[in-house]
Amino acid sequence: MKLRWGLLAAGTIAAEFAKGVLESDLCELTAVAARSAERASAFAERFDIGKSYGTYEELLADDEVDAVYISTPHPMHAEWAIKAADAGKHVLCEKPLTLTYADTERVIEAAQRNDVFLMEAFMYRIHPQMRQLRELIESGALGEVRAVDVTFSYASTEAPERLTDRALGGGGILDVGCYCTSLARLVSEAATGLEAVEPIEVSGMARLAPNGVDEVAMGLLRLPGDILAQLSCGFRLAQDDHIRVYGDEAQLYIARPPWIHGMRPAGVSKMVLTRSNGQTEHIKAQTEKGLYAAEADYVAAHIADRQGPEVSWQESLANARTLDRWLAAVGG
Ligand SMILES: NC(=O)c1ccc[n+]([C@@H]2O[C@H](COP(=O)([O-])OP(=O)(O)OC[C@H]3O[C@@H](n4cnc5c(N)ncnc54)[C@H](OP(=O)(O)O)[C@@H]3O)[C@@H](O)[C@H]2O)c1
Structure with missing residues (x-):
């Protein structure tokens, strides 16, 4: 079964990642969430994504989402990466993973506690x-x-x-x-x-x-x-x-x-x-x-x-x- 992605935020790089998932072999786009239902729905239509949500919480509550791609501005990465891990989702989070070493430790602890995948999106590596x-x-x-x-x-x-x-x-x-x-x-x-x-x-x-x-x-x-x-x-x-x-x-x-x-x-x-x-x-x-x-x-x-x-x-x-x-x- 393909890895089912949920996109948390619908900005510039989320669009690039969505194109990437469409080109991938092992993944599919399942849902997208933005802070407004209209923006999420427009993004879903653009990339032919089945579900769109006007809050990030709804995305994390979706049982059909296996992995979440977080692409908010940096200061919100820690909060949403921890919430996603606590919801049992695997996490790919944009760089920098957080603003500080201390917050990076907190996010990693959340991944360990929930036994989920976590990676900072340093794609160049x-x-x-x-x-x-x-x-x-x-x-x-x-x-x-x-x-x-x-x-x-x-x-x-x-x-x-x-x-x-x-x-x-x-x-x-x-x-x-x-x-x-x-x-x-x-x-x-x-x-x-x-x-x-x-x-x-x-x-x-x-x-x-x-x-x-x-x-x-x-x-x-x-x-x-x-x-x-x-x-x-x-x-x-x-x-x-x-x-x-x-x-x-x-x-x-x-x-x-x-x-x-x-x-x-x-x-x-x-x-x-x-x-x-x-x-x-x-x-x-x-x-x-x-x-x-x-x-x-x-x-x-x-x-x-x-x-x-x-x-x-x-x-x-x-x-x-x-x-x-x-x-x-x-x-x-
Ligand atoms: N790996 C790469 O190649 C690459 C390239 C560019 C950027 N990035 C990283 O990706 C992240 C986003 O960059 P971007 O260029 O995509 O930014 P962007 O176009 O501004 O998109 C950020 C999205 O975050 C959401 N958001 C949530 N809370 C917000 C707030 N308080 N203020 C503004 N936006 C908020 C908004 O989405 P909704 O309201 O639609 O939810 C917005 O569309 C950054 O951390 C950046 O470092 C990575």
């Missing part, structure tokens, strides 16, 4: 290019890994309220900086063989809006393996998004990481390995399905494990504590 990156580092193709440089930002002149409003969890660090910390930690994990690593040192600076929201932020981490990471993110920053990993023998460059919009549909992803003698190798990864379809199928395939191995609970905890420290460093 399951992209085959990230497996290639990990394998290249593990194989020693870069020599000893020394540094990582990762950027994720967008130049938003009319940024949505959820990015500019503190009460809605605004700021670049929580919205896109969380990918930078996750990727830098992934590199350290591959280089050291450790799991769910956390930085030894964290420092940072940000350009803060008058209400304290970080519009542009930079971070410096010292990670296990004595790997230095520079992170750059923001929502009022027109820079390219890239990943660079530097070893003492070679460097790896990904010009278009899997998290950027253009790389989410099925297709070919590329990275370039450049050795210190100037020799280059172009490495490709091919996907047959879009990233959200793959994510939905990944959840279905790992329901019995209760966690996704690439985005485990320990991973979410380690990333949450890193974000707490970065935010503290910038005074956000």
Whole structure:
């Protein structure tokens, strides 16, 4: 039987995930809930979803929903992830899973208490290019890994309220900086063989809006393996998004990481390995399905494990504590 999804919130990314479920092999769309019955019904019609609800509570009471996809603004993630787990639903919750390490612990406790699946929706981690990156580092193709440089930002002149409003969890660090910390930690994990690593040192600076929201932020981490990471993110920053990993023998460059919009549909992803003698190798990864379809199928395939191995609970905890420290460093 297919995994029956209920969508909790009917916003921008919920629509992308709905398309993904329609493209998936192991899942189906069963219901959608929004804070207004009209919006839920319009969304249901758009994606041919059988049931729509005007409250999130009704979705959680639906016995035909096995798994819930939570895509409210960040501050409501913890509350609804806990309520969904307490209702016996499996949970895929958008990133960042919560606003703080302490809340991440509370959500994980709820999943454990109710014996349900829980995963933070870091879909990029399951992209085959990230497996290639990990394998290249593990194989020693870069020599000893020394540094990582990762950027994720967008130049938003009319940024949505959820990015500019503190009460809605605004700021670049929580919205896109969380990918930078996750990727830098992934590199350290591959280089050291450790799991769910956390930085030894964290420092940072940000350009803060008058209400304290970080519009542009930079971070410096010292990670296990004595790997230095520079992170750059923001929502009022027109820079390219890239990943660079530097070893003492070679460097790896990904010009278009899997998290950027253009790389989410099925297709070919590329990275370039450049050795210190100037020799280059172009490495490709091919996907047959879009990233959200793959994510939905990944959840279905790992329901019995209760966690996704690439985005485990320990991973979410380690990333949450890193974000707490970065935010503290910038005074956000
Ligand atoms: N994985 C990814 O690729 C990706 C991409 C973008 C965003 N995200 C994450 O997904 C989440 C939502 O982002 P989005 O871009 O989809 O935002 P959005 O378009 O603003 O949608 C958010 C939805 O949350 C619901 N909501 C519940 N309480 C709310 C409140 N107090 N104020 C405003 N909305 C409220 C609203 O849905 P209803 O009223 O319709 O219920 C709204 O449609 C964020 O946590 C973000 O980090 C992930």
